[in-house]
Structures are given as structure tokens and as C-alpha cells.
Amino acid sequence: MTAAIIDGKQVAEEIREGVAKAVEKMVAEGGPRPGLATVLVGDNPASHTYVRMKRKACAEAGIESIHHELPADATQEKVEGLVRELNKDPKVHGILVQLPLPAGLDEEAVLRAIDIEKDVDGFHPINIGRLAQKGRDPLFVPCTPAGCIKLLKKAGAKLEGAKAVVLGRSNIVGMPAALLLVKENATVTICHSRTKNLAETCREADVLIAAIGRAEMVRGDWVKPGAYVIDVGINRVDDDTKKRGYRLVGDVAFEEAKEVAAAITPVPGGVGPMTIAMLLDATQRAAQRAMP
Numbered sequence: 001m002t003a004a005i006i007d008g009k010q011v012a013e014e015i016r017e018g019v020a021k022a023v024e025k026m027v028a029e030g031g032p033r034p035g036l037a038t039v040l041v042g043d044n045p046a047s048h049t050y051v052r053m054k055r056k057a058c059a060e061a062g063i064e065s066i067h068h069e070l071p072a073d074a075t076q077e078k079v080e081g082l083v084r085e086l087n088k089d090p091k092v093h094g095i096l097v098q099l100p101l102p103a104g105l106d107e108e109a110v111l112r113a114i115d116i117e118k119d120v121d122g123f124h125p126i127n128i129g130r131l132a133q134k135g136r137d138p139l140f141v142p143c144t145p146a147g148c149i150k151l152l153k154k155a156g157a158k159l160e161g162a163k164a165v166v167l168g169r170s171n172i173v174g175m176p177a178a179l180l181l182v183k184e185n186a187t188v189t190i191c192h193s194r195t196k197n198l199a200e201t202c203r204e205a206d207v208l209i210a211a212i213g214r215a216e217m218v219r220g221d222w223v224k225p226g227a228y229v230i231d232v233g234i235n236r237v238d239d240d241t242k243k244r245g246y247r248l249v250g251d252v253a254f255e256e257a258k259e260v261a262a263a264i265t266p267v268p269g270g271v272g273p274m275t276i277a278m279l280l281d282a283t284q285r286a287a288q289r290a291m292p
């Protein structure tokens with residue numbers, strides 16, 4: 001079997017076009033132009049790149065981006081104070097605090113300070129708590145895991161009753177991805193660095209989400225024939241044939257796994273583009289919710 005390749009770039013593009021149309025409709029009908037505030041603390045180069053990409057995507061979707069930068073030595077009070085100001089600003093519908101925060105800052109307290117109506121990243125403890133509870137619905141869910149579910153559905157995976165395995169239990173990807181799968185009525189196993197018999201566990205999965213940050217660790221013979229495989233990992237491996245000296249690979253050995261799976265996401269061009277698309281979608285929804 002050769003797997004269908006799930007084109008995350010294409011799906012993300014469709015979502016972004018949908019958001020842009022919804023924004024223009026809202027504005028044409030006298031509603032507000034959605035605004036996303038980005039808060040960047042410190043000078044982590046990767047964080048700067050991510051925020052730049054998010055702001056560019058906002059502009060393309062007609063969403064106003066309001067950017068704030070604080071120095072790496074900003075106090076807890078200062079960061080939380082900025083978040084509280086943004087909570088009060090009617091032009092701001094979504095607040096994104098770029099993680100990780102510099103060491104010494106209490107990340108959970110900062111996330112808790114965000115108004116849950118503006119928590120477009122879905123990391124507020126109340127939104128995460130609702131995600132974990134039966135019969136409760138979060139207002140927003142973390143964007144990368146939301147993108148994974150969207151891709152699974154687009155690929156035609158049947159989630160209800162499926163055996164799903166999630167590799168990784170981080171707050172931003174693995175755990176919320178597992179909780180979203182439970183909400184879709186899948187039966188979920190969460191694996192991590194202390195899990196025994198990882199390959200065997202993966203082989204039972206109808207749906208496999210890999211989010212461990214280990215280059216091509218999931219081999220083809222870990223994949224159940226006909227499984228749906230979502231590869232969240234982004235890893236650099238040395239490659240002298242590339243001008244920049246490296247290439248990006250996922251957590252799954254793509255060439256092997258695609259011979260076994262029903263459908264699989266590539267890296268790059270799979271989950272990656274979905275994160276920003278889901279963030280734009282959440283921001284537009286936040287603005288819609290704020291309308292009288």
C-alpha cells in the first residue's frame with residue numbers, strides 16, 4: 001500500500017482563505033476587525049521567527065496584529081500587567097503569549113492572566129481543564145493539536161472507536177492532542193520517554209500522532225497497515241547536499257511509513273502550516289464572540 005499524502009499546506013491555505021472571507025464579511029456587516037495581540041518576551045530567535053510569521057499571516061487574513069515586546073529580564077508583574085491591559089483593550093480579540101517564556105517567569109500564572117474569551121492559543125488552565133472534562137467544551141483549543149485533528153478528518157480517518165496512539169505528552173502538543181482524540185471518541189494511549197514496548201504499542205494504532213522531537217524514530221514496521229499517521233516532529237538532520245547544511249525531517253521515517261499507512265503527513269508541509277491557520281481561525285471566532 002502506498003499512503004495518501006496529507007497536504008497540510010493546501011488544507012491550511014483553504015482555512016486561511018475561509019478566515020479572510022469571514023473577516024471581510026464581519027467588517028462589511030459593521031462588525032469589528034479582529035485583532036490579535038502578540039506578546040514576545042526575551043530574544044529567543046525561534047520565537048521571533050514564529051511571531052513574525054504569525055503577524056504576516058494575520059495581515060494576509062485581514063486581522064490586525066498588535067505587537068508587544070518585553071526584555072528577557074521583564075518581571076512577572078510586568079508581563080502579567082501587559083496581559084491585563086490587553087484583556088481590557090476592545091481592539092484586541094485574541095492574546096498570544098509566545099512560549100517558552102524566559103527562565104524565571106511563571107508561565108502558568110501568565111497564561112492564567114489571559115481572559116479566557118481571548119485565549120486563542122487555548123492554553124489557559126480553564127480551557128485546558130474543560131478539554132479534559134466530559135460534557136464541557138473549551139472556548140479555544142491549542143492550535144497544533146487542533147490542526148492534527150483537522151488533517152485526520154480531511155484525510156477521512158474514522159476517529160470514533162479508533163485505537164489512537166499519541167507519542168509525547170507535552171502541554172502544547174501531545175497531551176491536548178490526546179484529549180482532543182478522546183473528545184472524538186477514540187480510545188487513546190499516550191506514550192512518553194518511560195513507555196515500554198513503544199514499537200508494539202504503535203503497531204496497534206489505527207491513528208498515530210508522533211510528537212516527540214526525535215528524528216525518524218518511528219520506523220515503517222511500527223506502523224499498522226492502513227493507519228493514519230500524523231507527524232508533528234520537526235527535526236534538523238545534517239545534510240551536506242543542502243546549502244544550509246541540514247534538512248528537516250519528522251519523527252516518522254516517512255519513506256518507510258508511507259509504504260504501510262493509509263495516509264501520512266509529510267515534514268515539512270504537513271502539520272507545520274496548520275498551527276498558524278488554526279490560530280487565525282480562533283482569532284476570527286474570538287472577534288465574532290465579542291460582537292454584541
Ligand code: NDP
Nearest residue numbers: 144168169170173192193211212213232233234271272275
Ligand atoms: P517536548 O520536548 O515538550 O515533548 C516531547 C515529548 O516526547 C515528551 O512527552 C517526551 O517524554 C516524549 N519523548 C521524548 N523522547 C522520547 C522517546 N525516545 N520515546 C518516547 N517518548 C519520547 O516537545 P513538543 O511537544 O513541544 O514538540 C514535539 C515535536 O513537535 C518537536 O519536534 C517540535 O519541534 C514539534 N512541534 C511542531 C509544531 C508545528 O508543527 N507547528 C508545534 C510544536 C511542536 P517525557 O514527557 O517523558 O519527557
